[in-house]
Structure formats: structure tokens, C-alpha cells
Amino acid sequence: MAPKPGEPALGQVSKPMLAVLRGERRDPTPVWMMRQAGRYLPEYRELRAEKGGFLDLVYDSDAAANITLQPLQRFAALDAAILFSDILIVPFAIGQNLTFVAGEGPRLTPTMLASKLQDLTPHAGRLDPIYETVAKVKARLDPSKTLIGFAGSPWTVATYMVAGQGSREQAETRRFAYADPGAFSAIIGRIEEVTIEYLSRQIDAGADAVQLFDSWAGSLSPAQFEQWVVAPTSRIVASLRERYPDVPVIGFPKGAGGKLAAYARETGVTALGLDETVDPHWAANELPADLPVQGNLDPLSLIAGGEALKNAVSRILDAFAGRPHIFNLGHGILQDTPIANVQSMLAQVKGEA
Numbered sequence: 001m002a003p004k005p006g007e008p009a010l011g012q013v014s015k016p017m018l019a020v021l022r023g024e025r026r027d028p029t030p031v032w033m034m035r036q037a038g039r040y041l042p043e044y045r046e047l048r049a050e051k052g053g054f055l056d057l058v059y060d061s062d063a064a065a066n067i068t069l070q071p072l073q074r075f076a077a078l079d080a081a082i083l084f085s086d087i088l089i090v091p092f093a094i095g096q097n098l099t100f101v102a103g104e105g106p107r108l109t110p111t112m113l114a115s116k117l118q119d120l121t122p123h124a125g126r127l128d129p130i131y132e133t134v135a136k137v138k139a140r141l142d143p144s145k146t147l148i149g150f151a152g153s154p155w156t157v158a159t160y161m162v163a164g165q166g167s168r169e170q171a172e173t174r175r176f177a178y179a180d181p182g183a184f185s186a187i188i189g190r191i192e193e194v195t196i197e198y199l200s201r202q203i204d205a206g207a208d209a210v211q212l213f214d215s216w217a218g219s220l221s222p223a224q225f226e227q228w229v230v231a232p233t234s235r236i237v238a239s240l241r242e243r244y245p246d247v248p249v250i251g252f253p254k255g256a257g258g259k260l261a262a263y264a265r266e267t268g269v270t271a272l273g274l275d276e277t278v279d280p281h282w283a284a285n286e287l288p289a290d291l292p293v294q295g296n297l298d299p300l301s302l303i304a305g306g307e308a309l310k311n312a313v314s315r316i317l318d319a320f321a322g323r324p325h326i327f328n329l330g331h332g333i334l335q336d337t338p339i340a341n342v343q344s345m346l347a348q349v350k351g352e353a
């Protein structure tokens with residue numbers, strides 16, 4: 001007899017987070033944290049110091065697999081592992097140079113303001129070690145945990161390719177997209193094409209679900225949001241759904257606000273990631289009751305701890321009670337987050353506080 005959606009096949013172990021992504025309500029609420037493998041963990045900082053730089057870790061699939069598993073070894077309550085990699089590996093494979101400047105963050109050259117897409121030399125092989133990491137994690141991961149692959153969404157990745165680094169308002173990229181829509185559309189199209197292949201190969205290597213990070217989606221006007229966030233995401237989702245109809249795709253359009261319902265409807269994502277500026281009660285009323293939602297704790301409340309943290313966690317759990325919900329932060333965990341606060345949050349989410 002065929003298992004119900006979200007239920008494991010006979011003899012398989014249930015993955016609570018995957019069941020929620022397939023539309024089920026699970027209690028206690030499944031939980032994971034964006035950037036859960038990273039600098040807030042002493043064991044990450046130790047391994048990073050040993051290996052040199054961030055990219056040395058990403059490209060050493062044994063180290064990257066160990067890092068991916070570090071948070072799950074420390075916090076038994078986590079329901080998912082997210083691949084230790086970065087959204088900027090894709091522009092690196094498209095042909096930009098990628099470096100991470102200590103204390104500053106990523107830098108990409110030549111920028112698309114200074115050079116043209118056709119001047120870049122593709123290096124598809126720069127994605128291969130990531131697939132090895134996925135396979136190595138899958139082989140070691142507890143079967144009740146969900147393995148999440150990811151990529152940056154085309155708009156967000158394009159902001160890095162154009163400006164050469166993260167930026168507050170992405171003004172250079174928005175100007176570029178208005179001034180030369182043809183050239184910008186070619187950049188978006190190239191990112192889309194590489195991203196479909198990149199996520200497909202992560203799924204082939206063992207990812208149970210994938211997430212698209214559109215971390216800079218909040219800076220766009222409605223017209224540019226439709227053109228550079230919704231349309232490319234819809235094409236990626238359609239392509240993945242055709243190849244892998246049962247693999248959930250989580251869309252995370254950070255800062256999308258009132259555009260969230262239209263984004264979910266028009267892109268066809270399986271689940272919607274909410275950032276910390278979204279009122280969970282508003283989301284519970286505005287979004288379809290059967291649409292799985294993920295989030296959306298303010299990462300700064302996790303630094304604060306105490307009553308502020310407890311109240312913030314309760315508000316989210318109460319708002320999404322009774323519907324498919326995966327608890328997460330509204331953005332990546334901040335590097336100065338106290339481990340004790342993470343433990344308190346997880347205990348509260350699991351009803352053990």
C-alpha cells in the first residue's frame with residue numbers, strides 16, 4: 001500500500017521535517033537554524049583555524065561534512081542538516097574570482113559593472129566537491145534527520161556578481177537592471193541554468209529537500225520583484241519539479257513582506273521561509289493554511305536570551321500552532337550567539353523548557 005504524503009515507505013524511518021514539507025502538522029515542531037554550521041560554534045572556529053580559510057573548508061569535502069554534522073552532534077533536538085557551503089560557489093563556477101576577506105566578507109572579481117558575462121571563463125568543476133560533501137553527510141546522517149541542499153536565488157547571487165560584494169540596498173544592481181535589462185537578464189539566465197544543475201546534482205547526491213535563499217529580495221520595487229525574483233524562481237521550481245516531483249523546494253524571499261502570498265502562489269514553492277520582520281499572526285491569516293511555513297525568530301533575540309527570547313519563541317509557536325510549521329530563525333544565526341541561548345530555544349520549541 002502506498003504511504004501517505006510525508007509518511008515513510010515501509011521500513012523507512014520518518015523524517016519529521018520532511019513530513020511537514022509535505023504538508024503535515026508535526027508536534028513538537030521540527031526545527032533547524034540557518035547558518036547552524038558556522039562561527040558561533042567553537043568547534044567550527046577550531047577546524048577553520050586549522051584549515052586556513054573559509055573556501056579551504058568548503059572545498060575539503062571531509063571537513064565540510066564534519067562541519068555540516070557539528071551542530072547535530074551538539075544539539076540532538078535539530079531535525080535537519082544543511083549542507084556547509086555558500087551561495088557564492090555558483091558565481092565562482094560561472095567564472096568570477098571569489099575571496100573571503102577576514103572581517104569584511106566575500107569579494108568577487110571582476111564585477112559585472114567592470115566586465116561582461118561572456119568574458120568570464122566557466123569552471124563547472126568548482127561545484128563537484130560540494131556533491132561529495134552531500135554524499136558524505138548522507139552516509140553519516142541519522143535517518144530521522146532531513147538533509148537540506150541549497151543555492152542562492154538568481155537575484156541575490158546577481159547582486160554579488162554585479163557589485164562584487166554584499167551591499168545594503170543593492171543600488172548598483174537595481175540601477176544596472178534598469179539601465180541594461182538585456183545584459184542583466186543574461187546574468188540572471190546564466191545563474192538560473194547553473195543553479196538548476198547545481199541543485200539537481202545535490203539532490204542526486206542525497207539532499208532530501210533544497211532551499212533557495214533570496215536574501216536581498218527585500219530591496220526591489222513590485223515590477224523588479226516580479227521580473228528578477230518571481231520569474232526566475234518559478235522557472236527553477238518548475239524545472240526541479242519536473243525532474244524531482246517529490247523533492248520539496250523551500251523559497252526564502254527575505255524582506256518580501258506583503259509580496260509573500262503572491263511569491264508563494266506564483267513560484268509554486270513547496271514551503272515559504274519567513275524573515276523576522278514578518279508578524280507570524282499576520283502570516284498565519286494571510287497565507288494558505290496548508291502552505292508549510294518556516295521561521296521566523298529574530299536572530300538578535302537569540303543573542304538577548306531571557307524573557308525576550310522566551311516570548312519571541314512562544315509568539316511564533318502560538319501563531320503557527322495547528323498548521324505545517326518548521327521553526328527557524330528569520331536569517332542566519334549571528335556569530336556572537338551564546339550556545340546556552342540556542343539550547344534554551346531548542347528546549348522551548350521541543351516543549352522541554
Ligand SMILES: O=C(O)CCc1c2[nH]c(c1CC(=O)O)Cc1[nH]c(c(CC(=O)O)c1CCC(=O)O)Cc1[nH]c(c(CC(=O)O)c1CCC(=O)O)Cc1[nH]c(c(CCC(=O)O)c1CC(=O)O)C2
Nearest residue numbers: 034035036037038039054082083084087105166215331332
Ligand atoms: O568567516 C567565515 O568563517 C565564513 C562566514 C560564512 C560565510 N558563509 C558561511 C559562513 C559560516 C558562518 O556563517 O559562520 C556559510 C553559509 N552561507 C550560507 C549558508 C546557508 C544558511 O544560511 O544556512 C551558510 C551556512 C551553511 C551551514 O550552516 O551549513 C548562505 C549565504 N551566504 C551568503 C548569504 C547572504 C547573506 O548572508 O545574507 C547567504 C544566505 C544566508 C541567509 O540568508 O541566512 C553570502 C555570504 N557568505 C559569507 C558571508 C559573510 C558572513 C559574515 O561575515 O557575516 C556572506 C554575507 C555577506 O557578507 O554578504 C561567508
